Amino acid sequence: xxxxxxxxxxxxxxxxxxxxxxxxxxxxxxxxxxxxxxxxxxxxxxxxxxxxxxxxxxxxxxxxxxxxxxxxxxxxxxxxxxxxxxxxxxxxxxxxxxxxxxxxxxxxxxxxxxxxxxxxxxxxxxxxxxxxxxxxxxxxxxxxxxxxxxxxxxxxxxxxxxxxxxxxxxxxxxxxxxxxxxxxxxxxxxxxxxxxxxxxxxxxxxxxxxxxxxxxxxxxxxxxxxxxxxxxxxxxxxxxxxxxxxxxxxxxxxxxxxxxxxxxxxxxxxxxxxxxxxxxxxxxxxxxxxxxxxxxxxxxxxxxxxxxxxxxxxxxxxxxxxx
Numbered sequence: 001x002x003x004x005x006x007x008x009x010x011x012x013x014x015x016x017x018x019x020x021x022x023x024x025x026x027x028x029x030x031x032x033x034x035x036x037x038x039x040x041x042x043x044x045x046x047x048x049x050x051x052x053x054x055x056x057x058x059x060x061x062x063x064x065x066x067x068x069x070x071x072x073x074x075x076x077x078x079x080x081x082x083x084x085x086x087x088x089x090x091x092x093x094x095x096x097x098x099x100x101x102x103x104x105x106x107x108x109x110x111x112x113x114x115x116x117x118x119x120x121x122x123x124x125x126x127x128x129x130x131x132x133x134x135x136x137x138x139x140x141x142x143x144x145x146x147x148x149x150x151x152x153x154x155x156x157x158x159x160x161x162x163x164x165x166x167x168x169x170x171x172x173x174x175x176x177x178x179x180x181x182x183x184x185x186x187x188x189x190x191x192x193x194x195x196x197x198x199x200x201x202x203x204x205x206x207x208x209x210x211x212x213x214x215x216x217x218x219x220x221x222x223x224x225x226x227x228x229x230x231x232x233x234x235x236x237x238x239x240x241x242x243x244x245x246x247x248x249x250x251x252x253x254x255x256x257x258x259x260x261x262x263x264x265x266x267x268x269x270x271x272x273x274x275x276x277x278x279x280x281x282x283x284x285x286x287x288x289x290x291x292x293x294x295x296x297x298x299x300x301x302x303x304x305x306x307x308x309x310x311x312x313x314x315x316x317x318x319x320x321x322x323x
Contacts, residue, residue: 009226009274010219010282016275020164027171034174039181039257040074040119045089048097049115050104055081056111058253061104068103074179076254083114092118131185135166138192150203157280158199161272165195168268169261183258191265194240198233198273205229206281218286222278237270 040047061084062075071089078085090096097116104111139162147155169188173180205225213221241263248259 005227006220006223007227007230009223010278013275013279013282017279020272020276023168023171024164027167027174030171030174031167034177036170036174036180037177039179039184040072040087040089041181043089044119045072045087046093046096047115047117047119048086048088048100048113049078050084050086050101051112051114052082052084052108053110056084058084060107061086064103064107065100070100072179074253076252131182135189135192138189139163142192142196146200146203149200150207153281153284153286154203154207154277156284157277158196158203160280161199161269161276162192162195164272164276165191165265165268169265172264173261178260179257181257183255184261187258187261187265190262191269194262194266195269195272198236198269199277201232202226202229202273202277206278206286210286216287218282222281222286226274226278233270233273237266240266 056077058075058077062073065073065075065086065088072087074087076085077083086100093099094116097113101111101113139159142162143155143159146158166188169191173184178184202225205228206222209221209225209228213224215221244259244263244266248256248263251259
């Protein structure tokens with residue numbers, strides 16, 4: 001401990017708290033004004049599967065359909081490079097598959113229609129509602145778990161960090177108007193788990209140092225804890241970002257939104273585990289008394305000794321005095 005240089009994280013907490021508030025206000029403002037660009041999973045639309053005898057070029061297919069005036073076209077490989085799944089925001093039209101097939105057949109004759117489906121907006125509304133409820137339930141269970149595992153103030157800090165992360169990721173998708181589909185929703189739920197794991201590691205070290213180090217300054221004890229976990233946090237975040245970058249670049253259009261959402265969540269979650277949850281602990285005046293284990297009531301020796309044994313020993317003492 002004496003050789004370790006303690007980084008003064010909490011010395012900048014007010015400035016960075018202001019930064020967090022500004023980011024939250026921008027995100028909430030964008031969500032209120034622009035909303036999210038919901039994908040076909042939530043809004044409904046057509047799904048068409050076509051097959052080629054030779055490997056297909058998804059960029060050419062996408063350009064062809066966009067040029068024909070189709071809306072929000074998503075083209076991706078489906079299983080292998082000869083099967084293509086086309087998704088677009090169009091009304092229910094039983095002839096849409098044949099129209100798309102005819103359009104693609106002008107460029108290549110080895111294409112065939114395999115599936116033509118329509119997903120109604122009612123299904124999308126149910127998915128949107130279920131996803132929102134899922135996020136709220138996850139946050140509630142997290143708060144209960146941390147309150148039981150650590151202490152109520154830690155639960156407030158952890159949930160504040162998770163809400164901070166979710167709102168900023170949603171705000172990012174609102175500002176950029178990237179498609180928000182089920183893969184992005186899955187990424188946001190993954191962000192909750194990632195950020196929670198990081199926050200719990202920091203909280204466990206804070207609790208340990210509050211009990212072990214003989215100093216009462218809350219800011220110093222939190223700075224020590226954050227400094228000790230900093231290397232682990234950075235290594236975990238950087239390695240995760242490397243994997244997500246590879247997914248975004250080489251994973252294709254299907255998981256691009258997932259990789260971007262999780263990348264933003266990892267960056268924001270790493271920040272929030274340091275400056276949001278710890279900031280809340282400082283604001284709630286966390287002290288050593290909050291983390292002291294409850295003292296066990298000392299039982300008297302008389303309660304530990306059975307009554308019959310006490311009477312027997314008393315009779316022996318009386319016999320000795322008589323003799």
